[in-house]
Amino acid sequence: MNKKKTGVSFGVRMAYGGGDAAANIVFGMISTILTLFYTDYAGIPAATVGIVMLITRIFDGFSDVIMGYIIENTHSKWGKARPWLLWMCVPYAISAVLLFAVPDSSVMTKAVYMFVTYNLCTTICYTATNVPYSTLTSMISRDQHDRDMLSIYRMGIAPFGRILAVSFTLPLVKMFGDTQSSWVKTMAIWAAIAVVLNLWCFAKCKENVDIPARNDTKVPLRKCLKALLTNQYFYAGIFFQMFQNILFAITGTMLPYYCKYVFGNDSWLYSAMYTAETLLMIVITMAFSPYLLRKFGKKKMSLGGLVIALAGQIIFMFNPYNQTLVFLSCILRGIGFAPLNSVFYGFVNEAVEFGQWKSHIRQEGPIFAGSNMGTKFGAGAASALMTSLMGWAGYISTTGTTVVQPDSAVNMIIGIYTWGPILVYAGYTLLLLLYKLDKKYPAIMKELEEREARGEL
Numbered sequence: 001m002n003k004k005k006t007g008v009s010f011g012v013r014m015a016y017g018g019g020d021a022a023a024n025i026v027f028g029m030i031s032t033i034l035t036l037f038y039t040d041y042a043g044i045p046a047a048t049v050g051i052v053m054l055i056t057r058i059f060d061g062f063s064d065v066i067m068g069y070i071i072e073n074t075h076s077k078w079g080k081a082r083p084w085l086l087w088m089c090v091p092y093a094i095s096a097v098l099l100f101a102v103p104d105s106s107v108m109t110k111a112v113y114m115f116v117t118y119n120l121c122t123t124i125c126y127t128a129t130n131v132p133y134s135t136l137t138s139m140i141s142r143d144q145h146d147r148d149m150l151s152i153y154r155m156g157i158a159p160f161g162r163i164l165a166v167s168f169t170l171p172l173v174k175m176f177g178d179t180q181s182s183w184v185k186t187m188a189i190w191a192a193i194a195v196v197l198n199l200w201c202f203a204k205c206k207e208n209v210d211i212p213a214r215n216d217t218k219v220p221l222r223k224c225l226k227a228l229l230t231n232q233y234f235y236a237g238i239f240f241q242m243f244q245n246i247l248f249a250i251t252g253t254m255l256p257y258y259c260k261y262v263f264g265n266d267s268w269l270y271s272a273m274y275t276a277e278t279l280l281m282i283v284i285t286m287a288f289s290p291y292l293l294r295k296f297g298k299k300k301m302s303l304g305g306l307v308i309a310l311a312g313q314i315i316f317m318f319n320p321y322n323q324t325l326v327f328l329s330c331i332l333r334g335i336g337f338a339p340l341n342s343v344f345y346g347f348v349n350e351a352v353e354f355g356q357w358k359s360h361i362r363q364e365g366p367i368f369a370g371s372n373m374g375t376k377f378g379a380g381a382a383s384a385l386m387t388s389l390m391g392w393a394g395y396i397s398t399t400g401t402t403v404v405q406p407d408s409a410v411n412m413i414i415g416i417y418t419w420g421p422i423l424v425y426a427g428y429t430l431l432l433l434l435y436k437l438d439k440k441y442p443a444i445m446k447e448l449e450e451r452e453a454r455g456e457l
Contacts, residue, residue, distance in 0.1 A: 017157025019201030024161030032252030047391030054384035068369025079207035084132035089198035093191035227359035238374035245378035277334035284338035302340035309336030
């Protein structure tokens with residue numbers, strides 16, 4: 001094993017976290033209040049929004065796999081993953097602004113525009129920045145502690161992007177006139193910030209890991225696919241990310257509807273709840289996750305946090321019309337989900353090392369592409385299902401005018417927000433109980449070091 005330097009500095013950790021903040025400025029918007037924009041400002045029926053998002057997931061899955069292959073075959077003076085942050089940061093920002101420039105035309109034209117721009121942003125531009133960004137973790141360092149700390153900083157700083165895009169968007173939209181053009185102006189501001197953050201990450205986060213043994217062998221594609229598909233922890237990485245983004249999609253997408261149609265507040269309440277939850281997640285991640293990681297390890301700290309998050313959800317279920325209980329639920333969810341949220345990418349990095357140990361083939365790009373696929377599939381599929389259920393329940397889409405939603409639509413919003421997170425917590429609990437790599441990992445890394453000292457993978 002050859003590392004140009006040991007240890008990851010505070011500056012690199014911060015810059016790496018800034019890269020995911022850039023991603024969350026756009027993806028946070030996409031997986032939360034973009035649905036509200038489509039239904040209540042662009043006037044696209046909820047069922048149509050759901051269908052478009054569901055179809056898009058098919059293209060997204062292919063794009064992640066393709067991008068993983070592209071990364072493995074990229075050779076530049078900056079490495080193979082890092083340069084994509086530089087090359088794609090501006091197209092990524094432009095595609096995000098285009099999401100909100102829906103033409104004032106027929107529903108069919110709006111739906112086609114939504115399909116094209118949504119795929120441009122998520123399937124192409126987001127994929128071409130986020131898959132390389134995620135892969136970069138395994139190239140900055142191979143030390144397990146360094147990688148876990150990168151994951152903690154990533155998940156501690158990334159929510160600031162979501163806070164910008166989610167918590168401050170609705171107040172800014174109101175300030176700019178509460179029209180569709182207000183959304184375009186707001187997104188242009190966030191997109192410019194995303195460019196700066198991506199460039200910061202590119203400048204500071206260099207690829208330090210070099211494994212000469214893999215450069216001596218050309219592995220056939222069929223063998224690569226077999227190695228990937230027989231790596232059980234590759235699937236674990238997909239499900240970790242998928243469940244996370246299903247949860248964020250449910251809470252982020254349904255909460256603005258909840259505040260608007262259950263509590264009658266579409267200005268500040270959602271922003272206050274979302275900000276409180278996200279800031280608590282940041283505090284727990286940055287201040288306590290490193291200690292919890294040393295004391296209990298990734299698996300135990302994650303399971304303990306899920307108990308707290310579930311308790312918050314149960315408290316809220318006693319009276320879903322009580323604003324205080326809903327606020328308390330957000331707080332407990334932020335506290336409880338933070339430990340697991342902080343170490344997601346540590347699990348994915350371990351899948352890379354396990355795959356090399358098992359098959360003698362190292363596959364950073366494809367494994368992180370699979371993780372990224374879980375991210376987008378989780379958010380997209382959840383959004384598609386939720387909007388389809390809302391449409392089925394009779395939700396009325398508008399172009400900014402005030403409407404009274406039928407009781408069936410309001411009850412559907414309450415039902416999704418109430419039961420959705422519980423299903424996610426159950427899925428996470430099962431996944432963590434089945435996860436066994438944490439006990440095997442030290443011995444696996446020791447054997448890999450011995451192999452690489454002999455010039456083998």
